[in-house]
Amino acid sequence: MRLSQLGFAARIITPEGQVVNGFGRYQDVPIWVPSSGGYKTLVSDGIDWRVISQPIIREGRTIGWLQMTQSLEVLEDIASDLPTEIFLHLPFILLSAGLGGLFLSNRALRPIRNITQTAQSITASDLTQRISYQGADDEVGELAVTFDQMLDRLQSSFEREQRFTSDAAHELRTPLAIIKGRISLMLSRSRTRVEYEKTLQDLDQEVDRLIRLSNGLLLLARLDRGQLPITFTTVDLSNLLEILVEQVQPLAAARQIKLVSDLPPALWIQGDPDHCTSLFLNLLDNAIKYTPEAGQVRIWTSDRQPNSEHEVRICVSNTGAGIDPQHLPHLFERFYRTASARSQGHNGVGLGLAIAYQIVRLHSGMLSAESEPGRETRFTVTFPRCDALSAKHTVS
Structure with missing residues (x-):
């Protein structure tokens, strides 16, 4: 024109x-x-x-x-014709707008529908469903990714609880079956006084094992829920560990095990004294238990490591058969016991190291295990070091 x-x-x-x-x-x-x-x-x-x-x-x-x-x-003229033009083209405009809006809304709401369908398909027995969102990095995409992450945590939690329940039932069944069997055997016919006393002593040991098991289960449950009372204060590990070494010395001496303490003074950390006591008593008792007669248990500090000025590393080592490398990654799992530990007849329940690991984690530390089969096993506890000046100020 x-x-x-x-x-x-x-x-x-x-x-x-x-x-x-x-x-x-x-x-x-x-x-x-x-x-x-x-x-x-x-x-x-x-x-x-x-x-x-x-x-x-x-x-x-x-x-x-x-x-x-x-x-x-x-x-x-154009202005006067505009209403007519709009009226004539209005159906096409509305149809185009409706189809375009439907397309855009379907595309935008597709992840929401996927979330809804995934949520409806999830059951307590099947937590494997995921949205697996692939699309724009917008608010809906962020919601889908967050939903998948929540499902990952839920699945891990459910699997951990199911495994824990199964293991607990298995561990409880054994001592209960032993107690039931001994009682049934004693009731099958008349027994002498000596036989009754011997059976009661055996039953007493099994009851003690049940008590240790139930206490360990209760402690782990409270640790998992974050309901374990913990009071952080400045702790001198050197002093605390020397006291613990004196307490377990009779256990080592009874089996002619040499107990060596090689700790410098003033190893300050922020921690709960009671839980630290439980932690190191567990490690020392474990070391003595798996050390052969005339062997050696040693507790010492490893300061020749990177970041030693910021960390306190306490090592508990013992001579003996050691641990096969395939077992090391599982030592801190609940109820995990090596075949050699079971065959040697140790009366542990497989919760001690799991509890120790959780206590160290509450103190923002690390617990690791190393072993040279046939020579030595070593557990290392790493805590954040407390500044010496602030420690003295707190103590004073």
Whole structure:
């Protein structure tokens, strides 16, 4: 479409108002010689013309004017036809908008539907379903990813609880079966006083094992729920460990085991004294239990390691058969006992190291195990070191 058909025109006029040249319907536009550049609306034969004037300057004086004009009649015709055009095209516009909105809403809500379907398909026996979102990194995508992460945590928690329940039932069944069997055997016929006393002693040992097992289970359950009372204070591990070494010395001496303490003074940490006592008594008792007669148990500090100025490392080692490397990754699992431990008849329940591991974790520390089969086994406890100056200030 040509500009003239849209109502546009242009002309050049002299300062006296004579038209020099032009195009379009410039002859229908009234003559107007402006005093300065600008806009003006002129009327001719009932038609409004919008005129913009720009001076033509040569050597500092105005020699003419360039005027661009447009008939407002065309715009008025377009405006008057607009409602009709809109009405005629409205169904198509609404249909296009509806289809486009439906497409966009389906695309935007697809992850939400996936979340809903996944949530409906999840049961206590099947927590493996995931959304596996692949799409834009927006709020919906973040919701889907967060939902999958929550399911990962729930699945791990359920599997851990199921494994814990199964292991606990298995461990409880054995001593209960022994107690039931001994009682049934004693009731099968009359027994002598000596036989009754011997059976009661055996039953007493099994009851003690049940008590240790139930106490361990209760402690682990409270650790898992974060309900274990813990009071952090400044603890001098050197002093605490020397006291514990004296307490377990009779156990070592009874089996002619050499108990060696090689600890420097003033090993300060922030911790709970009671839980630290349980931790190291567990490790020392474990070391003595699995050390052959005339062997050696040693407790010492390892300061020749990176970050030793920020950490306290306590090692508990014992000579003996050691632990097969395949068992090391599982030592801190609940109820885990090596085949050699079971065959040697040790009356542990497999919870001690799991409890020790949780206590160390509560102190923001680490517990690790190393072993050289046939020579030595070593457990290393790492705690954040407490600043000596602040420790002295706290103690004073």
